[in-house]
Amino acid sequence: MSFMVNIANGMLIYTLVLISILALLYILERFRQNNREWELSRSQLMVCKKCGRVFLIKRQERSRQCPECGNIASRFRIPRTGV
Numbered sequence: 001m002s003f004m005v006n007i008a009n010g011m012l013i014y015t016l017v018l019i020s021i022l023a024l025l026y027i028l029e030r031f032r033q034n035n036r037e038w039e040l041s042r043s044q045l046m047v048c049k050k051c052g053r054v055f056l057i058k059r060q061e062r063s064r065q066c067p068e069c070g071n072i073a074s075r076f077r078i079p080r081t082g083v
């Protein structure tokens, strides 16, 4: 009888460990996504066409001046490599 209980307990512990590992992975993945979204929603990557400097501005910020040369910068786009 006690042997059966031990198997049942073992199965329960095994299942709990498995579920907690999956939950942990899920939480970590959500954190990673949140970080990415936060970065994209709070700031914009800008590139200066004059000197080529790439910098971040906050979305609320109206001025898009380059901190290096004062030129108006445009949004930075990741160059397509065509791979």
Ligand SMILES: [Zn+2]
Pocket (backbone or CB within 6 Å): 048, 049, 050, 051, 052, 053, 066, 067, 068, 069, 070, 071
């Ligand atoms: Zn510049």
